[in-house]
Amino acid sequence: MSVEDTAQRARPGRPRSEQSRSAVVRATSELLHEIGLRAMTTEQIAARSGSSKATIYKWWPNKYAVAVDAFFSEMQADSPDPDTGSARGDFTIWLRGLFHFYTGPSGRVFAQLVGEAQFDPEVADELRDGLIRTRRAVLEAVWDRGVERGELRADVDRDVAIDLIVGPALYRLMTSRGALDDAAADAIVDAVIRGLSR
Amino acid sequence: MSVEDTAQRARPGRPRSEQSRSAVVRATSELLHEIGLRAMTTEQIAARSGSSKATIYKWWPNKYAVAVDAFFSEMQADSPDPDTGSARGDFTIWLRGLFHFYTGPSGRVFAQLVGEAQFDPEVADELRDGLIRTRRAVLEAVWDRGVERGELRADVDRDVAIDLIVGPALYRLMTSRGALDDAAADAIVDAVIRGLSR
Amino acid sequence: MSVEDTAQRARPGRPRSEQSRSAVVRATSELLHEIGLRAMTTEQIAARSGSSKATIYKWWPNKYAVAVDAFFSEMQADSPDPDTGSARGDFTIWLRGLFHFYTGPSGRVFAQLVGEAQFDPEVADELRDGLIRTRRAVLEAVWDRGVERGELRADVDRDVAIDLIVGPALYRLMTSRGALDDAAADAIVDAVIRGLSR
Amino acid sequence: MSVEDTAQRARPGRPRSEQSRSAVVRATSELLHEIGLRAMTTEQIAARSGSSKATIYKWWPNKYAVAVDAFFSEMQADSPDPDTGSARGDFTIWLRGLFHFYTGPSGRVFAQLVGEAQFDPEVADELRDGLIRTRRAVLEAVWDRGVERGELRADVDRDVAIDLIVGPALYRLMTSRGALDDAAADAIVDAVIRGLSR
């Protein structure tokens, strides 16, 4: 009898209600889009989900943790590796996808979560672990392929390179400054790939 | 009788106390560094400054507006134009300066203000008007000189180019990911100037 | 300029709102009669009085303290000294009055307050100080007059004597056992005055 | 096949665990003395007794019912009839016993139960049925013997007479006013027996 069996063997007591959990997450998702992270209250989540504040506080430390979960749950597997054969193509498609996400309904939610992360280290950690890391992984793969193919300069630090793609995007989102459309994505990738100097 | 006269002519009633104003701003500055934007309360500002809540609310709409004022007041005449003679040099010095600011005591305050701006459009506006625009102006000058000198590619959109410098910096500040030291600044400028492709 | 003047001189700050205080007390009075001490909630008091929970908690430690105040406020000068000329007459009138009070609308409220006092020493203290002591004072005067007149036995402890009048009344109230009408009052006074032995 | 048989015949399923029942009662007794009726929670009873909340709620409607049971279970066969030969002697011994009970560890528990009875009619009923009635029965016997012997006045209502003994005692317990020692018991009985008038 393995440890896994023991872990999976049902513990005594009523198990956590999956229905309640998902109702909370769903209600939170809706509220995030409708009124935003800050205006949303725990009581509203409870009311809309049919659950209770006590239950929410039993499983999440506060509404921000619920919001992070809800935000992740509405982002499916996401951020697929484009793998077009060229680094420029990969970066372009990937960045267009990111801009599309930023301008979509979840964009503001994401911006607010990043904003909240400036005050709440736990939100920052969860965001980093759950989202930023997995997204960067795709770009790392793109980068590595480009270097292997000889398209990209091996003497540039990979993290720096990725920041050149990702940084301007987040900057535009957070400062509401500059377009977030396909043309902008293309222009950024082009400039990054070719550099600024003649 | 000009409008200026009317504005300057002493109106009846006790004039606004400059001492009170500056005490509020100073107290807010301290609190921002000590406990942060969110934890700071209007009551604390009043207590520490020796003023009263009513006075604060008379001159600022809420604590975030006070915080923006306090933040601006503690930033010196801001970001001088390096003008070293080369765009790479200018960008490098400028970005090192920004990183230094980000890692200094005001860095976290700035990050929190940007975070708060995600929820409060007025904070966003004030931040954009008072800080981001003036800072970008320097970079625009650097860019224009570089293009004139023939160092930089004229076919790149200026805003895109500036975002390549500024974006990665904000990204690293807001996600607490990646170093913010001189070496990082140099690496970013180098990569941006020369581009990623071989 | 006396100390009293200094004490009465208005202290800085907005003075406590008498209107708010009395609205809270009045609302509490109503709720005590309508739904009882235990069922009444602070939120109901706030809603009905148009005040806020914060204000209530600022001036009273909890709803029970408000209830004590409300209970006292609805009992006017109360318990007058009958002074009929005979101790028996005084005791009779006084006890009839008490029974009348117990069977009136405030009777249940009083019983509940005494009940609550078993759990909350502050309620017990306030009740003792504000009510029980002032009432006993009347009976003490009645007793003393009776002893002076030679009607009553001087060798009986005054507190014991008063307890013989007051004790059975409270007993009947708290145990809902035995009548609380004029006949009962008369019977008790008669038995107490004349004693049980032949 | 008699009714008793049917009742005793093992019904299907696991029978109620006597061990569980007594553990609950014992735990409740301890908690009543340690922290009091109000502070005690059902969860604490469950934890200390090793039972579960569901089991407790299966057999008792709420914690007050458990408390009543626990209180009764810790009171021995209760208040024996002194039968000293004289009514004064009987009353004295009986009242000393009551005072001793009131000042003992169970005194506060009893006071709290009477307090709770002001809010909960079921507690009131159980208390009246299980305790007050049986105790008064002893005093009724004492009274009847005294009347038969010619010691006591037959023209006094028996209930009134008993209230004169019992009332002052409860009054002193519930208002924490006046001593509850042997001397006080003697003084009360003496005054009641002889009456207040000369």
Place this chain on the structure above:
DNA sequence: AGATAAGCGAGACGGTACGTCACGTCTTTGT
């Protein structure tokens, strides 16, 4: 000089959300 008009510190107020606690019910597994 007196009237008038603000500014100001102190602090009470109504409002709203917070996070906690106990209640009594329900749903599992184990015996």
Place this chain on the structure above:
DNA sequence: ACAAAGACGTGACGTACCGTCTCGCTTATCT
């Protein structure tokens, strides 16, 4: 079928901060 374990909805609690509102006092200009 009963019991322990423990999750759940309900609803009150007491706290904290917000932004507004009196107060009484002070400081200025205007008549």
